[in-house]
Amino acid sequence: MTNPHHRIQRISDLKRRFSDAFPDDATPARICRAPGRINLLGEHLDYNGLPVLPATIQHDICIAFTRREDHVVRLKNADPQFSETEFLNTEDIPPSPTGSWENYCKAAVQAVNRRFPQTAYRGMNLYVDGNIPTAAGLSSSSAFVVACALAYLAVSEFELDKDISRIDLATLLAEGEHYVGTRGGGMDQAIILLGAENCACKIDFFPLRTEQVPLFEDHVFVAAHSLVKADKTGSALHRYNAGPAACRLLTALIQQAARRAFDDTIEIERLGDLWQGPLCLTHEEAETLFRSALLEEYFSIDDLSRLLNVSPQTIRDRWLGALEIPPKGLPLKRRARHVLTEFQRVERGRDCVLANDAAAFGELMNASHRSCAVDYEVSCAELDELTHVARQAGALGSRMTGAGFGGYTVSLVEKPALPQFLETVYQEYYQPRGITRDQIDKVLWAATPSSGAGYL
Ligand code: GLA
Numbered sequence: 001m002t003n004p005h006h007r008i009q010r011i012s013d014l015k016r017r018f019s020d021a022f023p024d025d026a027t028p029a030r031i032c033r034a035p036g037r038i039n040l041l042g043e044h045l046d047y048n049g050l051p052v053l054p055a056t057i058q059h060d061i062c063i064a065f066t067r068r069e070d071h072v073v074r075l076k077n078a079d080p081q082f083s084e085t086e087f088l089n090t091e092d093i094p095p096s097p098t099g100s101w102e103n104y105c106k107a108a109v110q111a112v113n114r115r116f117p118q119t120a121y122r123g124m125n126l127y128v129d130g131n132i133p134t135a136a137g138l139s140s141s142s143a144f145v146v147a148c149a150l151a152y153l154a155v156s157e158f159e160l161d162k163d164i165s166r167i168d169l170a171t172l173l174a175e176g177e178h179y180v181g182t183r184g185g186g187m188d189q190a191i192i193l194l195g196a197e198n199c200a201c202k203i204d205f206f207p208l209r210t211e212q213v214p215l216f217e218d219h220v221f222v223a224a225h226s227l228v229k230a231d232k233t234g235s236a237l238h239r240y241n242a243g244p245a246a247c248r249l250l251t252a253l254i255q256q257a258a259r260r261a262f263d264d265t266i267e268i269e270r271l272g273d274l275w276q277g278p279l280c281l282t283h284e285e286a287e288t289l290f291r292s293a294l295l296e297e298y299f300s301i302d303d304l305s306r307l308l309n310v311s312p313q314t315i316r317d318r319w320l321g322a323l324e325i326p327p328k329g330l331p332l333k334r335r336a337r338h339v340l341t342e343f344q345r346v347e348r349g350r351d352c353v354l355a356n357d358a359a360a361f362g363e364l365m366n367a368s369h370r371s372c373a374v375d376y377e378v379s380c381a382e383l384d385e386l387t388h389v390a391r392q393a394g395a396l397g398s399r400m401t402g403a404g405f406g407g408y409t410v411s412l413v414e415k416p417a418l419p420q421f422l423e424t425v426y427q428e429y430y431q432p433r434g435i436t437r438d439q440i441d442k443v444l445w446a447a448t449p450s451s452g453a454g455y456l
Contacts, residue, residue, distance in 0.1 A: 010062070011456050018064035018127040021076045025125050027066040032150035034143040034453035035060040036132035037191045038223055038410045039401045040200055041364060042346040043372050046185025047244045049206045049272025050343045053350060054187055055215065055449040056195030057223065061130035061143045062456070067155035068123035073109060075102055078129040089113075089121045095179060098237075103180045104141050108148035111176025115168075116158060124155045133442075135231040137402025138223075142188035145177050146453050154455070166193045166452070167208050182237055183244045195452040202350045206272065213350055215449065219358045220418060221410050224390065224425060225443035226382040227433060228406030240403050242323050243376065246335045247271060249299075249319045252308055253332070257293035271339055283344060290336050298329030331377075338375035342368060362396025362412045369399035378404030386429055387411070393424035410447070418446060 011031055018029040035056040042052030068074070074086040085102045087093060091113065093106045105126070113119050126148070132140035149169065153160060160169065170193045174186030190203045190210060199212040215221075247270070255268040258279065266279070273279065274286045281289065296303070301320075305312045345364045352361040369387050373379035383400040386409050390398035395411035402408065413421045426440055435443060 007456065014062055014064045014127070014129060017078065017129070018066075018125075021127045022066070022074075022125045025066055025068075029064040029066050029125075029127070030151075030154060031062055031064050031456040032147050032154070032454065033060050033062045033456055034147040034150070034192050035195065035450050036138040036140055036143050037188060037195065038138065038221060038408065038447055039187065040221065040410060041349040041368055041399075042187075042342060043368065043400070043402075043404070044243045044247075044376055044378065045339065045342055045346065046187040046203070046205060047183065047270070048185075048247050048339055049270040050275075050339065051202055051204045051346045052187045053200050053202050053213070053346050054191040054195075055200040055221070055447065056191060056452060057132075057138065058448045058450050059130075059132040059138065060450065061128065061132060061140065061147045063147045063151050064127040064129075065151035065155065066125050068125060070123045071121050072123040073105065073126065074124075075105060075126050075128065077101070078127070082128070089123055091121070098181055101144075104144045104177070105148040107176050107179035108145045108173065109152050110179060111172050112149055112152050112156065112158075114176075115164065115172050116156070119156055122152075122155045124151060126151060133225065133408070135229045135407070136225055137230050137400070137404070137407025139188040139192065139402065141180075142173075142177060142184075143192050143453075145173055146189060146192045149173055149176075150453060150455065160454070167210075169193060171208050183241050185244075191452075193453050195449060197451050198449050200350075200353060200449070202346070206270070211350075213353045215353065216356060216358050216361075216412075218415055219396070219412055220415055220446040222390070222395070222413050222418070222421065222425075223401070223445055223447050224386055224409050224411065224429070226380070226386050226400075226406055226409060227435075227443065228380060228382045230403060230405050230407035238322070239378075239405055241321075243335075243378065245320055245323050246330060246332060247339065249304065249315075249330070250294075250332055250336055250339075252319065253293045253304075254289060256308065257289050261289060261292065275343075283340070287340060290340065294333045294336060296329075297331060297333045299332050300329040301325060303329065334375040334377075338371045341371055341375075345371075358396055358412060358414075365397030365399045365410070365412060366391070372400055372404060376404075380405055382406065383409055386425075389425055389428045390421075393421050393428065395421065413446075 036059045039054040071089045082101045134140045170190040173189040194210045202211040258266045301312045387398040390411040398411035401410045
């Protein structure tokens, strides 16, 4: 939010709506804000401890909040699809049924409570107003978690950047969001808290580190909705969790291969450990290790039980949970190929942005989309079609963004070519699907990375 006039108006408007929503609360409300994000390169890497390259967007969630004298957290939302709700702030907050929006607030409050044992379990009134498209892969849920955490820190009299750093809060909330049932990595919370205007951010994990990368001056990233809902609390939750589960199995297989190759006491917690810490392998060495660990394309539970020397039940309990295994087995070799190649694309991508080489960056985006679609299998027909349309319309590169299975794509477009690009994509993708010219701005827009989360 760079325009000061717009900012002041938004604050006074939110305060007025807070008073309308909570007429009995005379305390002056404060306001916090958290942006959504697009990911430019590095999909499904964060939970492996490997780097990603996202950027914030102009869409955000604002919360007007006050402290209550009891321990009740009351939530009201400007969007009527999220009905009014409340919960009691206690040491162990029981989750509401899967899919309930208050779970994200509970996740934030519980995480802050765990971090600050001296907390007073304060209550608060929250009025939420957001414009990040939901169920679209733009991290509206993590933005909500971050905004709730900022409100709760403030009512608890903890100061951001003093009592807790942004890095520590991002780490805390990444873990805290597992409360809702998704085993996500830490990309979303980190970019939301540490993103900056007109920058992408290269994020490394374990420990969390960020590097601001100023974006191309003559190109923009255009975000386009496939119009397929990607609701991470619905059916996509299981599909999403399949990624981390496959990678945990890969980690077990790789640990075994590393013990054979190097030292039989090596512990590998996640795939990213191969490139850092005591092992510190080169890409070539890591590839050799993967080849020696993955002799087949597909792995059944019996194969895994034999290879890891544990019972089939242990494979289920320890790694897979309720995950469905396709009849051919798990395609672990392809999953590994995505992780290895995507990691290298992030490193090259960062260098391309710094060298102002948009054409090479675009190629990496195209390769990343292929890898997400073919090797990691998180795309869908509409995302494939929309990225194809975008390339035909002149984008230097186009790919799905976020967890996948629907939601948004991002495309890299030269600024002078933007109007023609938007028109062609409209005619080829949206018009046939009944989207009118009045509605197009809602689903097709140029991203302008905004500042990270904070108080207004
Ligand atoms: C979701 C998760 C992130 C990340 C992406 C895929 O957005 O919340 O942690 O895993 O999917 O890159």
